[in-house]
Amino acid sequence: MFCFKYNSASQMDHSKMNHNHNPEMGHAGHNHQAMIDDFRKRFYVVLVLTVPIMLLSPMIQHFIGVSWQFPGSTYILFALSTVVFLYGGWPFLTGWLQEIKEKNPGMMFLIGFAISVAYLYSSVVVFGLAGVDFFWELTTLILIMLLGHWIEMKSVAGASKELELLVQLMPDDAHKVQGDKVEDVKTSLLVKDDVVLIKPGERVAADGIILEGEAYLNESMLTGESKPVARQKGAKVIAGSINGNSAFKITVSHTAKDSYLSQVIKLVDDAQRSKSQTQLLADTAAKWLTVIALVSGILTFAYWYITGQSFAFAMERMVTVIVICCPHALGLAVPLVVAKSTALSAKNGLLIKNRQEFENSRKITTIVFDKTGTLTIGKFEVSKTVSLNSHYSENEIIRFSAALEQNSQHPIATGILQKAKDLSIALTPVKDFNALTGKGVKGTIEGKEVMMVSPGYLKENDISIPEGFAASDTETFGFLLIDNDLIGYVALSDEIRPESFDAIRILKQNNIKSILLTGDNKTVAASVCKTLEMESFIAEVLPEQKLQKIKELQNAGEFVAMTGDGVNDAPALAQADIGIAVGSGSDIAAETAGIVLVNSNPKDIVNLVLFGKATHKKMIQNLIWATGYNVIALPLAAGVLYNQGILLSPAIGAVLMTCSSVIVAINASLLKVDATGKGN
Incomplete structure (x- = not known):
């Protein structure tokens, strides 16, 4: 029947x-x-x-x-x-x-x-x-x-x-490594911390971290990104992505039911x-x-x-x-x-958690963009190191900065750590590490209180900016304080994504305003805003201040979409008419966002709006x-x-x-x- x-x-x-x-x-x-x-x-x-x-x-x-x-x-x-x-x-x-x-x-x-x-x-x-x-x-x-x-x-x-097709991406079997032996087991039996071998041309069997080797992975069915992406030791990989021509091993992050792919399907x-x-x-x-x-x-x-x-x-x-x-x-x-x-959205890296918000995307009149990692590549490189204390060389500035930043996930930290690696500087352990939301980080290194802070922190605490310092419209600065003395600073530069230009242009064609909202300094924000021909920018704001800025736009009659990382921007994402968590990668549990974009590509945000329409x-x-x-x-x-x-x-x-x-x-x-x- x-x-x-x-x-x-x-x-x-x-x-x-x-x-x-x-x-x-x-x-x-x-x-x-x-x-x-x-x-x-x-x-x-x-x-x-x-x-x-x-x-x-x-x-x-x-x-x-x-x-x-x-x-x-x-x-x-x-x-x-x-x-x-x-x-x-x-x-x-x-x-x-x-x-x-x-x-x-x-x-x-x-x-x-x-x-x-x-x-x-x-x-x-x-x-x-x-x-x-x-x-x-x-x-x-x-x-x-x-x-x-x-x-x-x-x-x-x-x-x-x-x-x-998404459901079928997960391979049936995995090559589990046990000592010197490799045993084929059902993917569903893998648990956290198992080591799995991924052979050339195979699909990744589980979410994990690369333990040995490196690879180019095709993630197009998961993220919409058509080009293979390079993944090296320590990088995250997503179950279901297709391996290129080299074998590598991963440490499993969690069981199959908690994998990125399973969460997407749910x-x-x-x-x-x-x-x-x-x-x-x-x-x-x-x-x-x-x-x-x-x-x-x-x-x-x-x-x-x-x-x-x-x-x-x-x-x-x-x-x-x-x-x-x-x-x-x-x-x-x-x-x-x-x-x-x-289903199409998921294939293109647009994960819809709130159906109504997705359909309401056609009403958007203003999109508020985060800068770092969304409109810019998010890969900061150290462009300049300046010592303001004769007892500390430029390499010492990098040594203390990198030691402090090794516990941070911020793109600036990545740039400083890469510079330390390039200079073969060994990292010193840090104790009592603490993140100062929107202001910097601090900790204890070699018995000293060390801080890496933004220009805004210096202003708030009446710390004089050094003579001869000139803000650049393309650089972001981190100031190093040791026992409350300004020791030096590091300048980092970040490039604008090529896709950002098309994204802002297409939004303009659809009569949607684009506003830059960032904690970075006004000079850098103004430069990015002008280069991309955005409507306006709001700079040097703390995460808790972003919510107020969203309210002000809504009170002015705008239907606002907010893009953010889903963590620091949670209050603003919740306040916006449409909250879009970007750059979440394999972590899609951004509770405050109605929509999650797997990549940080601004073109995906345009895709979302136009596809919603x-x-x-x-x-x-x-x-x-x-x-x-x-x-x-x-x-x-x-x-x-x-x-x-x-x-x-x-x-x-x-x-x-x-x-x-x-x-x-x-x-x-x-x-x-x-x-x-x-x-x-």
């Missing part, structure tokens, strides 16, 4: 993919395919039975001018039609009963009601009631409905093909299940359409019967109206677009088609043009209803994100 019920609350379980790492997902995936196969089998059985039913139908014989009546032919017609009704109509009958049980009448209720009325009336005619049966209409109606459901189920499955599944205002609108419209179909069908029957038409004619009109008004296309209109857009556009197109079709088809089904010779049969009504659903499915499947960030 199969009942494939379409409604927006349960369009299909997108997590139910054929996934051999998750028995439940695999079982459900097979169930869905079994349902498709079942509809196909029922369709072919009914197709074979349709031929003798058509030939034995008195009305069809009258149309073609022949008479094949013989004793018992009416009962054979009844028997064949009963098989079609019970076997071919079974999914619709069970669906009808289920919707009655749930007190939620919808498409299955309408179809089940229509075919039951047609069958019962025709059966009574066979056994003595004066009238004409329409077994052939019943048979063709069921035949077309089975075909329509078969096609639509395949379309729904196709809408989640991208997600299924996010996509959750997003596909969540309802936005657009989908709630479609739900409401579908429920009203069900009521309208029933009322219209009854009124149509009453009108034609009272005005003198035969009982059979009035019954046929009622059945046609009910069938043609099934809210099938309306029920598919939004969920299919949701399934397609969330395209997704909403597809939803509206589908809703317009689904409702517009009913506005036109219902009167024709009721027979308003009967006197002009235009009359739709139940079978033609079923064809039109199926076509409307298929058109909606095809339109949803055309949604895509191209390389320029223009959603279609």
Whole structure:
């Protein structure tokens, strides 16, 4: 027994993919395919039975001018039609009963009601009631409905093909290293701190850290980044990415269920299940359409019967109206677009945690950008080291700075540590390390209190900036304090990403303002703002001040999207109309952001905005088609043009209803994100 019920609350379980790492997902995936196969089998059985039913139908014989009546032919017609009704109509009958049980009448209720009325009336005619049966209409109606459901189920499955591909990225087996031996084990059995060998051309078996070797990894299916990325010892790797030509070993970071890929699949599944205002609108419209179909069908029957038409004619009109008004296309209109857009987003490194925020991206008037790592490459390089104390050489400035920064994750720390490595400077242990949010870091080194701070910290604490110091419009400065004495400073430079220029340009073309919000100094911020031709900049702000800046923009009437790292920027991300966590890599647990971008590429932010617009556009197109079709088809089904010779049969009504659903499915499947960030 199969009942494939379409409604927006349960369009299909997108997590139910054929996934051999998750028995439940695999079982459900097979169930869905079994349902498709079942509809196909029922369709072919009914197709074979349709031929003798058509030939034995008195009305069809009258149309073609022949008479094949013989004793018992009416009962054979009844028997064949009963098989079609019970076997071919079974999914619709069970669906009808289920919707009655749930007190939620919808498409299955309408179809089940229509075919039951047609069958019962025709059966009574066979056994003595004066009238004409329409077994052939019943048979063709069921035949077309089975075909329509078969096609639509395949379309729904196709809408989640991208997600299924994500599910299949995880390899079945992993090469676990145990001493001098390598043993093949199931990926699902890997645990934290296991060592795994990744051979050339294989997929990475688990999230982890490179222990030995280096590689170029293709992460395009996970992040949307088309170019292979270099990963060296100590770098993070993501499960499912494809290794290049060299072997390397990784230390597993966590189990498969906690992997980046598993989190992505869960996010996509959750997003596909969540309802936005657009989908709630479609739900409401579908429920009203069900009521309208029933009322219209009854009124149509009453009108034609009272005005003198035969009982059979009035019954046929009622059945046609009910069938043609099934809210099938309306029920598919939004969920299919949701399934397609969330899966496509995940493939392109756009992870949707809040469905409503994604659809609201079309309303954005201002995007607030972080600078470091988003608009700039985020790879700081030491451009200058200056000692202000004769007891400390430039190398000593780097030694203390690098020792202090070894516990920091900030891009500036990375640049200083790289400089120490280039100079072969050994790092001294640091004690009592503490990060001063938005101001710098401090700790104890060799018994001294050491601080690496921003120019803003010097101003706040009335520490004189050294003579001859001149702020550069391309450099960021870190000042070294030892026991509260200013010892020297390090200048670091960061390049603007090439993609930033296109991103800001495309936003301007779409009338979206871009504002730079950074804790860096005003000179650097002004330079970046001017170079990229952004609207304005706000510099030297602490994380807690960013929230206030977002409020000020909102109070000015702007619909604001905020980009941030999801940690220091959490208050501002929560305050913004749309919070976008960027540069999260394999960590996608940015609770305050509704959307997570795997990469820090500003082009991805443009992709997000334009794809959000395209997704909403597809939803509206589908809703317009689904409702517009009913506005036109219902009167024709009721027979308003009967006197002009235009009359739709139940079978033609079923064809039109199926076509409307298929058109909606095809339109949803055309949604895509191209390389320029223009959603279609």
